[in-house]
Amino acid sequence: QQPVQSPQAVILREGEDAVINCSSSKALYSVHWYRQKHGEAPVFLMILLKGGEQKGHEKISASFNEKKQQSSLYLTASQLSYSGTYFCGTDPPARFGAGTRLTVKP
Amino acid sequence: DAGITQSPRHKVTETGTPVTLRCHQTENHRYMYWYRQDPGHGLRLIHYSYGVKDTDKGEVSDGYSVSRSKTEDFLLTLESATSSQTSVYFCAIGRRLAGGPSTDTQYFGPGTRLTVL
Numbered sequence: 642q643q644p645v646q647s648p649q650a651v652i653l654r655e656g657e658d659a660v661i662n663c664s665s666s667k668a669l670y671s672v673h674w675y676r677q678k679h680g681e682a683p684v685f686l687m688i689l690l691k692g693g694e695q696k697g698h699e700k701i702s703a704s705f706n707e708k709k710q711q712s713s714l715y716l717t718a719s720q721l722s723y724s725g726t727y728f729c730g731t732d733p734p735a736r737f738g739a740g741t742r743l744t745v746k747p
Numbered sequence: 748d749a750g751i752t753q754s755p756r757h758k759v760t761e762t763g764t765p766v767t768l769r770c771h772q773t774e775n776h777r778y779m780y781w782y783r784q785d786p787g788h789g790l791r792l793i794h795y796s797y798g799v800k801d802t803d804k805g806e807v808s809d810g811y812s813v814s815r816s817k818t819e820d821f822l823l824t825l826e827s828a829t830s831s832q833t834s835v836y837f838c839a840i841g842r843r844l845a846g847g848p849s850t851d852t853q854y855f856g857p858g859t860r861l862t863v864l
Contacts, residue, residue: 730790
């Protein structure tokens with residue numbers, strides 16, 4: 642089953658923060674986060690393992706609560722370049738959430 | 748760059764015609780995947796392969812078949828294309844991060860936009 646992401650869309654001003662949530666109905670060993678720009682392929686951001694530490698990429702970090710089977714992506718002090726659709730994915734062969742469209746405005 | 752190419756990049760075809768999409772990788776990875784992407788559905792797994800001639804179905808495999816006769820090539824075939832198969836198709840490979848955990852993550856090719864009229 643596909644993970645469930647929320648919110649479906651979010652609009653920010655530059656410098657604002659956002660949180661994207663991902664939950665799964667099945668037990669996970671890892672959670673993978675991707676970002677996709679319009680017309681391009683998804684690009685891997687980070688992986689979080691069960692029992693692992695919170696990971697970071699630029700000013701983007703994430704956490705993974707394996708007991709709740711939930712992960713959250715934190716975007717801090719957002720930049721225009723953060724705009725795109727964010728997907729969470731399960732262990733390979735990955736099932737992906739429907740995505741969260743993030744728009745950062747000047 | 749994970750060395751993944753897809754061909755063709757764009758294709759328009761008619762209902763009922765067979766279509767084959769090709770995914771080619773240059774890094775000898777064992778795992779390869781086919782996804783389709785449609786608005787509101789994100790990426791959905793069609794089929795995947797864990798070695799030459801070893802394949803398995805994903806969540807939306809009806810109407811699709813795959814073949815992998817060489818490590819570097821993974822083919823997706825629509826035996827008789829339908830309008831519901833109009834989509835963007837992404838191939839991905841599974842690769843371990845250098846210095847990373849002992850689990851694969853997936854890297855995507857550029858995609859093929861298929862339109863079935």
